[in-house]
Amino acid sequence: MAFFEVIDPVFSSYVIGNAPVKQLATGFDWVEGPVWFGDANCLLFSDIPNNRILRWTPDTGISTYRAPSNYTNGHTRDGQGRLISCEHGTRRVTRTEHDGSITVIADAFNGKRLNSPNDVVVKSDGTIWFSDPHYGIKTNYEGFAAAEENPCVVYRANPGTGALDVMVDDMNCPNGLAFSPDESLLYVADTGRMFSTDPQHIKVYDCAADGRLSNGRIFHTVTPGCADGIRVDTDGNVWSSAADGVHCISPKGHLMGKILVPELVSNICFGGRAKHELYITATTSIYRVTLNRQGMQKP
Numbered sequence: 001m002a003f004f005e006v007i008d009p010v011f012s013s014y015v016i017g018n019a020p021v022k023q024l025a026t027g028f029d030w031v032e033g034p035v036w037f038g039d040a041n042c043l044l045f046s047d048i049p050n051n052r053i054l055r056w057t058p059d060t061g062i063s064t065y066r067a068p069s070n071y072t073n074g075h076t077r078d079g080q081g082r083l084i085s086c087e088h089g090t091r092r093v094t095r096t097e098h099d100g101s102i103t104v105i106a107d108a109f110n111g112k113r114l115n116s117p118n119d120v121v122v123k124s125d126g127t128i129w130f131s132d133p134h135y136g137i138k139t140n141y142e143g144f145a146a147a148e149e150n151p152c153v154v155y156r157a158n159p160g161t162g163a164l165d166v167m168v169d170d171m172n173c174p175n176g177l178a179f180s181p182d183e184s185l186l187y188v189a190d191t192g193r194m195f196s197t198d199p200q201h202i203k204v205y206d207c208a209a210d211g212r213l214s215n216g217r218i219f220h221t222v223t224p225g226c227a228d229g230i231r232v233d234t235d236g237n238v239w240s241s242a243a244d245g246v247h248c249i250s251p252k253g254h255l256m257g258k259i260l261v262p263e264l265v266s267n268i269c270f271g272g273r274a275k276h277e278l279y280i281t282a283t284t285s286i287y288r289v290t291l292n293r294q295g296m297q298k299p
């Protein structure tokens with residue numbers, strides 16, 4: 001089978017013709033939140049309905065990293081390499097310290113509980129940006145059904161003071177998010193309210209040095225499916241999950257090509273010794289493909 005679909009000829013140089021889209025493990029229910037730990041040569045990811053974080057290494061395959069996980073979804077690492085997690089079950093964002101203890105970054109805004117933090121990214125100034133849609137509390141599948149208490153927005157957390165600021169409040173349900181390489185742009189996927197026909201697209205915002213956002217506009221609409229998790233490479237291309245695989249979108253917003261995956265993709269992350277491998281969480285399985293690209297995320 002073909003692993004790639006080239007739309008812009010430039011995409012041919014982003015992929016390696018004989019590098020397979022390889023299934024690394026399967027048998028999960030709904031996987032999400034991949035994050036690469038190069039120092040431990042492992043991938044962590046969430047199997048959300050089964051309430052666990054799993055670990056994959058090239059030598060030993062799958063093992064359990066944390067269970068129960070409080071129904072974690074998205075993950076990233078901060079500037080010190082610590083794991084940052086979005087938890088549906090406890091409706092909070094946490095940091096796992098180097099000694100294994102867990103610090104709560106955010107669990108409420110204006111005295112009301114967060115909804116179900118979904119995905120997270122850390123800016124170079126140390127602030128933690130996360131989306132808080134309602135998916136994890138709409139049913140009992142990926143957490144605990146409950147009422148929404150705050151609007152579905154993107155927050156910025158200051159881990160030093162604990163302060164939370166609302167940064168994006170013009171979406172139905174913000175989801176994946178990523179900064180451009182110079183952090184002058186923030187991309188956010190809006191996947192729409194659950195059980196609705198809301199529009200689904202990636203928006204982009206200008207991001208000032210102090211983090212203030214402006215000029216939000218539609219950047220790209222993924223089809224088939226929608227953009228959930230998104231990542232940026234060192235040239236500013238946006239890589240997005242889609243129903244038929246992973247789509248590569250140029251900084252100008254046009255589709256350059258696709259990595260074809262046989263299951264619906266939820267999220268992705270770059271990893272490997274040169275951040276040249278793309279790890280893909282897709283419904284019941286994880287996949288990996290080696291690219292002629294490098295991801296931006298740290299470390």
Ligand code: MG
Nearest residue numbers: 118119175228
């Ligand atoms: Mg997500």
